[in-house]
Amino acid sequence: MSRRVFSALAFSSLVMAFAPLPVMAQGAGELVVYCSVQEEWCRPMIQTFERATGIKVSMTRKSTGETLAQLKAESANPRGDIWWGGTGDPHLQAAEEGLTEPYKSPKLSELLPQAVKQAELSQYRTVGIYAGALGFSFNKEQLAKKKIAEPKCWADLIKPEFKDEIQVADPNSSGTAYTMLATFVQLWGEDKAYAFMKALHKNVNQYTKSGAAPARAVATGETLIGITFLQDGVQQAVMGAPLQIVAPCEGTGYEIGSMSIIKGAKNMENAKKWYDWALTPEAQNIAIAAKSYQVSSNVKAVLAPESPRLDQIKLIDYDVAKYGSTAERTRLLKRWDAEVRNAPRN
Numbered sequence: 367m368s369r370r371v372f373s374a375l376a377f378s379s380l381v382m383a384f385a386p387l388p389v390m391a392q393g394a395g396e397l398v399v400y401c402s403v404q405e406e407w408c409r410p411m412i413q414t415f416e417r418a419t420g421i422k423v424s425m426t427r428k429s430t431g432e433t434l435a436q437l438k439a440e441s442a443n444p445r446g447d448i449w450w451g452g453t454g455d456p457h458l459q460a461a462e463e464g465l466t467e468p469y470k471s472p473k474l475s476e477l478l479p480q481a482v483k484q485a486e487l488s489q490y491r492t493v494g495i496y497a498g499a500l501g502f503s504f505n506k507e508q509l510a511k512k513k514i515a516e517p518k519c520w521a522d523l524i525k526p527e528f529k530d531e532i533q534v535a536d537p538n539s540s541g542t543a544y545t546m547l548a549t550f551v552q553l554w555g556e557d558k559a560y561a562f563m564k565a566l567h568k569n570v571n572q573y574t575k576s577g578a579a580p581a582r583a584v585a586t587g588e589t590l591i592g593i594t595f596l597q598d599g600v601q602q603a604v605m606g607a608p609l610q611i612v613a614p615c616e617g618t619g620y621e622i623g624s625m626s627i628i629k630g631a632k633n634m635e636n637a638k639k640w641y642d643w644a645l646t647p648e649a650q651n652i653a654i655a656a657k658s659y660q661v662s663s664n665v666k667a668v669l670a671p672e673s674p675r676l677d678q679i680k681l682i683d684y685d686v687a688k689y690g691s692t693a694e695r696t697r698l699l700k701r702w703d704a705e706v707r708n709a710p711r712n
Contacts, residue, residue: 402452430541453541458690542577
């Protein structure tokens with residue numbers, strides 16, 4: 367990922383003002399959106415699109431892995447029209463399996479290079495809409511009470527003092543957790559990565575369905591540490607929770623949150639209208655009002671002051687094509703189930 371690009375984005379975004387949403391030609395009809403970001407972001411997106419277009423939107427919110435499974439189950443009779451949000455790897459897998467529709471939006475020229483690359487890798491069956499780095503957060507008040515040194519690296523998370531203190535999502539249902547798995551493999555090689563995750567397993571108190579859930583658990587004191595994308599922790603901290611956000615010292619992976627039109631969509635023209643609209647800076651700026659702090663893909667979108675600066679984080683050269691393939695995901699998850707998920711905790 368180009369750090370200069372994100373640095374330039376951060377600079378330009380801070381001096382921009384929010385622009386009013388353009389009023390699109392009013393149209394009738396319906397649209398079914400499968401949303402894989404937080405409910406708090408899904409809702410204002412849908413409400414704003416409805417006001418701008420007159421199109422009635424029905425929305426289902428599920429994690430990225432769950433939505434991919436739903437697309438597979440419904441492939442003979444698709445019920446959804448557009449899949450918006452969630453980590454890019456499952457979107458690439460859906461593209462590879464022919465579950466999504468090719469579409470070249472006229473807005474592609476306005477997007478960051480990594481977002482366009484996502485479209486090119488998928489033969490234009492998906493596109494990048496935001497980016498975010500993986501990391502973890504901890505509850506500062508709880509850590510002080512337990513008199514434990516602050517964790518700064520991935521390696522710290524397998525220390526015995528963190529037994530039963532960590533939450534992370536299940537990579538079978540969560541794109542966030544699959545990104546974590548793929549990140550560890552790329553950082554250390556496959557065998558060392560699985561050895562690390564088996565050691566981490568002993569410190570995990572719960573595998574959640576949603577990738578953002580561990581940050582909420584840290585905020586409430588339900589768990590000490592949560593592994594999520596950094597923006598999920600930032601969201602909780604902005605709302606007043608005593609969270610400390612950590613970009614791990616060894617380096618970390620990142621997501622290219624994506625959007626796809628579902629193959630066989632019954633409301634295809636309305637799906638394309640959503641697709642084009644969702645790539646505008648005005649639509650992407652809704653993220654800030656929804657307290658979502660990713661880096662948006664349109665170069666003219668505003669970057670919130672609280673958003674993690676990706677140019678200041680040690681990012682690995684994440685192999686989107688390899689780890690976005692169905693075969694690699696299936697193989698890695700099968701090994702995770704066998705060696706990690708079912709391993710003893712003691």
